[in-house]
Amino acid sequence: MASPLIVDPQDIPPSDYEQVSSALRDFYARAHRVVDRMMTTRGVSFARAKLLMHIVREGPLRSTDLADTFGYAPRTVTEAIDGLERDGLVRRDPDPDDRRAKRISLTPDGEKAAAASEAIRLEYMQALFGVLDAGERAEIVRLVGKLNDRLAGLEL
């Protein structure tokens, strides 16, 4: 044993797993940064836009509905809604049928923000995913879909 290292980098072949992993990781980090700057400077963040868009479509919702839809922890939803409420984009009203629950809905400002950020989102998606042709887009959906199915299995 010439090296005091427990894992010698030489022993790890640069497998193609590494490449897949780092490509996907890089993509997310970059996409996150780019889209977030793009959207935040022009209105609300991507995370907030997702929530607003969902509330626009699905009407008044409870906190747990949002947590289920997006796979968030309860804390995440409370905090996100706190922020949106602070900025006057959503409202929490008592649920008439269940005194534990609150119904979350958009204010007029919230509807405007949702519409504006949806436009930006579409523009961004076109700029980004437009570099792939239709066949490539179908293929990437298929491949990432396989990974997602596997992950769902690992998550159990």
Added chain:
Amino acid sequence: MASPLIVDPQDIPPSDYEQVSSALRDFYARAHRVVDRMMTTRGVSFARAKLLMHIVREGPLRSTDLADTFGYAPRTVTEAIDGLERDGLVRRDPDPDDRRAKRISLTPDGEKAAAASEAIRLEYMQALFGVLDAGERAEIVRLVGKLNDRLAGLEL
């Protein structure tokens, strides 16, 4: 105008852009959750493991080196190193050649942690990316690579 909504969901065709976008987004959210639980319960988080592995390989490094390598903001690195130092996994020593800088290196405990988490990381990658065959892995690297190049352009 029957609807008071500014953007009518009906007007947005469910384009395949949406599918690409949501597949990639889902992948990241799930992967992040799964790998983080997997690694944190058995030692250090994925984010920390990446740093440790890099420091193992590249020897003593400065804060800016890490920021450049991973594309992190300076704050991110300082905070990450703070945490690792608090847990006794890294050490900050003054750089003899530049009194502004510090050289970050692993402690013996840090080397152990790096080796342990590398093992878990390999196991995880195999479990996940093993669902794709070699051709599919090459293809996904190519496609995501195109997206990354585009993102790099958008980020300028």
Added chain:
DNA sequence: TAAGATTGAGCAATCAATCTTC
């Protein structure tokens, strides 16, 4: 007891500002 919501503590990241040294 369980479900809906909130709160506390912590991690990983951002931007913007500051302090020291080059």
Added chain:
DNA sequence: GAAGATTGATTGCTCAATCTTA
């Protein structure tokens, strides 16, 4: 003035605990 590092304030996410109502 610019580079290396740190700090303050904020966002988005996690888990675990708590409180109220069903």
